[in-house]
Amino acid sequence: MSNNKEPLDTNSSAESVEQHLQELEKMDYELLYYSQEQAFSADELARVINEARLNTLLAQSNAFLSSVNSEITDFDESIPDSV
Known part of the structure; x- marks a missing residue:
């Protein structure tokens, strides 16, 4: 049996998805920045x-x-001066 089929480009779908995600990320960043x-x-x-x-x-x-502020003042006043 001869195999005359050309090899499928299995990366094309993954690359397309990756490229699309990168474009979306860039758009989100630009929107946030501007x-x-x-x-x-x-x-x-x-x-x-x-x-x-x-x-x-x-x-x-x-x-x-x-x-x-009142609580802090009251706390400071309750500390003995003996240091």
Whole structure:
């Protein structure tokens, strides 16, 4: 029996997939890179930011930090000076 069949290129599918994945990775990186470089106007930021929610979060964080600061101060005062 003679084998006249040409050898199949078994790497072609794997290479195509690898190339496609590399292109997708490059696109993701470019999208991430360019999105970080984008400048926003005050109007655009005003449309995206929920000012009431932001103010609520800032008030909560200020209250938390004040509480932590108070605890630290109380802790410092309770340490004896005998060193």
